[in-house]
Amino acid sequence: MKITDIKKTKRGCYALFVDGEFLFSVHIDILVQYKIKANEDISIERLEEIRQQSDLKKAKEKALALLSRKSMTKKQLTEKLKRYAGEYEAEQAADRMQELNLIDDEDYARRCAKDLTNFKGFAPLRVKQELVRRGIDCETAELAADELDIDERAAIAGIIRRKFLRFLNDKKDIAKVVNSLARLGYGFDDIKYVINNLDEFD
Known part of the structure; x- marks a missing residue:
């Protein structure tokens, strides 16, 4: 050749x-x-x-x-x-x-976890799931989620006041609110507690 x-x-x-x-x-x-x-x-x-x-x-x-x-x-x-x-x-x-340290999954996980919480309202559980979906190993994702140290009930109350307050007068709408918050990774017990006791979180 x-x-x-x-x-x-x-x-x-x-x-x-x-x-x-x-x-x-x-x-x-x-x-x-x-x-x-x-x-x-x-x-x-x-x-x-x-x-x-x-x-x-x-x-x-x-x-x-x-x-x-x-x-x-x-x-x-x-x-x-x-x-x-x-x-x-x-x-x-x-x-x-x-x-070359141009990619660092641990650093990415920590920064991304904060962004997912601050900008999308994700709970730690959903943060972990999203990090794993993006290629972070389970242990690193869990550590990053744990470092967030979020008061989940207070976070739920904040989201409700910003997005869902007007939907709390109808049972069907409340069910939709519950499902929306659950998709963000919050537990049903915490969601229902906050909805029933929203005044506690002023």
């Missing part, structure tokens, strides 16, 4: 042609590292190594771009990278971001 041509692409990579046919594009750093030149013989094994290293380089650059826009868990980053790279490259790139 012979590299018959190398052409720069619009995205800044280099298209590799082998035996007259386009094979794949190569990152410029990999092109230099492997000293790839036209009109040179190359083995299938060497080509596969170049392809994998180039794809890994691209995945790492994509990971940096994604993390520059928003914080993510390692799982979230890996899943997003799989849209642009293979599973191996996505996992390796995410591992590298973790080594």
